[in-house]
Amino acid sequence: MVNNYDDTIFSLATAVGRAATAMVRISGPRVNDVPELLGFARPEPKIASLRTLKHQKKKLDQSIVLFFSGPESYTGEDVMELHLHGGRAVIEGVYSALSAQEGFRFAENGEFSKRAVMNGRIDLTEAEGINDLINAETEAQRDQGLNQLEGALRLQLEKWSKDLKRFGAYIEAYIDFPDEEVPENVLNDLLQGVEATNKELKEFVDDDRKGEILRSGLKVAVIGPPNVGKSSFVNWLTKRDIAITSEKAGTTRDIVEAHLDLGGYPVTVADTAGIRASEDTIEQEGIRRARGWAESADLRVLVLDPETIENANQFGDLLKSDDPVLINKADQAATFKKKMAAGYPLVSVKTGYGLERALSELTTIAKKKMGTQRLTTITQARHRARLNDCLVALKKAHFGLQNHADLELIAEDFRSAIYCIGRITGHIDIEDLLDVVFKEFCIGK
Ligand SMILES: Nc1nc2c(ncn2[C@@H]2O[C@H](COP(=O)(O)OP(=O)(O)O)[C@@H](O)[C@H]2O)c(=O)[nH]1
Ligand SMILES: [Mg+2]
Known part of the structure; x- marks a missing residue:
């Protein structure tokens, strides 16, 4: 990383793309020269001021300009914020006017916050907090x-x-x-x-790493034998058709990840390949990835169906104590009559039976894994x-x-x-x- 604090840095602080407004933030020793450079009268510190920006005798934009005199600014240096109209040509015009100047350059990733830390405005954990909030x-x-x-x-x-x-x-x-x-x-x-x-x-x-898990999201792997309805369950959870479901066993090979918000807690759920003995090399690779993802996940949900209830033991090496098990295809009542013994919750992705309860249990587990009494972790x-x-x-x-x-x-x-x-x-x-x-x-x- 370039670490020259003599440079005056600038960058878009808002997202890239057409929008009503775009904010270009400028920080460093030459901020004082920006008004002259862009042909506008210097605003008083902290007073939002409407200004017409010009470069090489051409008008660039009419924008709200804010000036913060260091050290009372985000970075601790002199800072100017140009609240532009969010069009590409406007932003390009300002960029080219600034970058043509000696001592001005584009900011590196996080460089404004880094300067704020260097100047003692915030500490490292506060800088991390800003990033986490974003x-x-x-x-x-x-x-x-x-x-x-x-x-x-x-x-x-x-x-x-x-x-x-x-x-x-x-x-x-x-x-x-x-x-x-x-x-x-x-x-x-x-x-x-x-x-x-x-x-x-x-x-x-x-x-139990609660704060860390909350920060990155609880990783939940949906695992089980092929054809039990894992992909159907993930699709139901995400309310989207993100994973291909099929009567044909061994359809899912790649891991499909989706982000969920369970009662305010972030969850990344992964649909995985059905785990079984297979001769197919591509399927074998899918199974290897499924196992790998499941092992590193924070939670595994084992899905079985009436045909595979007895297979639960095969997943013993992957399952940890609080990993839930679901028996899908509860609608196949005839089969269940024979095989009710297992005692796991029954669901049917097809009819919707038991799904809301399964979801609320999953939400409870997510809260338990990420929620703490104290906020500071x-x-x-x-x-x-x-x-x-x-x-x-x-x-x-x-x-x-x-x-x-x-x-x-x-x-x-x-x-x-x-x-x-x-x-x-x-x-x-x-x-x-x-x-x-x-x-x-x-x-x-
Ligand atoms: N009868 C019944 N069939 C289901 C149910 N859930 C999924 N299926 C079917 O089971 C087959 C396998 O589903 P899929 O989600 O691809 O299973 P996966 O291989 O475990 O991902 C598909 O034909 C689904 O339509 C269910 O609750 N009841
Ligand atoms: Mg599947």
């Missing part, structure tokens, strides 16, 4: 993205970081004054503090990895304290625990540890 497709995803954008995760992490800095500061203080022994009561307070923080962190990490694998590193460092510090280890080593453990959290928020400067030392202590007399 990508949110369901209500629960929107809640989670907005919460993170508003700084809830940052505040939570900052709280732990502050705790750790305080613990570290005690230790650092006694290192600086080697004549002083760490008194027993201070040591006990520290141990208790470390244990409490450790408990909080552990509870936060042990969340880990939403990315990188958060989890760093928090686990932090827990390891904290454990070492705790062990060191208990065993009266060298204070230098304990201090180092705290520093690395703080560093792990700093890597999540992007605040990895731990020099401010020293500030805490001198603010909270006056041992120096």
Whole structure:
């Protein structure tokens, strides 16, 4: 990525395509030159102003212009927003006027937000929250993205970081004054503090990846033998004919994925090839993919029919404890009379029998897998990895304290625990540890 902060960057902030309006955002040191460049009078900061934009004596557009004087802007730099009419020729006209200028260039992906982080306007988790909100497709995803954008995760992490800095500061203080022994009561307070923080962190990490699953959507694989009605069921779920259904066994080979919104929770459902012994190499490949997708999925729905109820055991290696099983073709009553024993819920995609109940059960499972009491959660694998590193460092510090280890080593453990959290928020400067030392202590007399 080009990382030149001397450049003034610009880009469409709205979607590409014809629309009533299109917003071009410009940020950087030369924003001040934009009014002259496009032949309009410079607006007052934060006052929406109607302006006629011109380039090389030709009018480009009549648009609303907004100016934000840094650091009070999204990026922390001077920012100008051109709310144009959303036609291609208008946007092209503005683009070519800007890109012809020295020091102006197209923004890279996420570069506005990156500058916002670099300039301390937002932290990394808030930037991620912005991105998650933009990508949110369901209500629960929107809640989670907005919460993170508003700084809830940052505040939570900052709280732990502050705790750790305080613990570290005690230790650092006694290192600086080697004549002083760490008194027993201070040591006990520290141990208790470390244990409490450790408990909080552990509870936060042990969340069954709910926030992460919500962010990316629950992956549900519909599996089973051929011809039981898997594709028919997926089509019913999605209310669309996305998968080919046929009386001929072995029709589905590719994995067909569709996105669903179950009560505000995002689900990606996959129709897969029927799993059976097959000589056909293409079908074998389909079965291999079906197994692979099912193994990596968050949930599997096993579909069987009266003919294959006994086959349930064949899927034992794929199924996990809370994976639901459905017996389709309940309309084939005669067959069922003989084979009712299995005790699984009956449905018929053909007649609609039992489908709503199956859907509501699926919704309940989705809520259980993604919904939490607390809105603030880990939403990315990188958060989890760093928090686990932090827990390891904290454990070492705790062990060191208990065993009266060298204070230098304990201090180092705290520093690395703080560093792990700093890597999540992007605040990895731990020099401010020293500030805490001198603010909270006056041992120096
Ligand atoms: N009688 C009956 N037939 C069904 C039902 N659901 C699907 N079928 C039929 O079963 C055949 C196989 O369906 P399909 O969805 O392609 O099964 P898949 O191979 O498991 O994907 C098709 O002819 C469907 O019309 C049902 O509830 N009752
Ligand atoms: Mg199929």
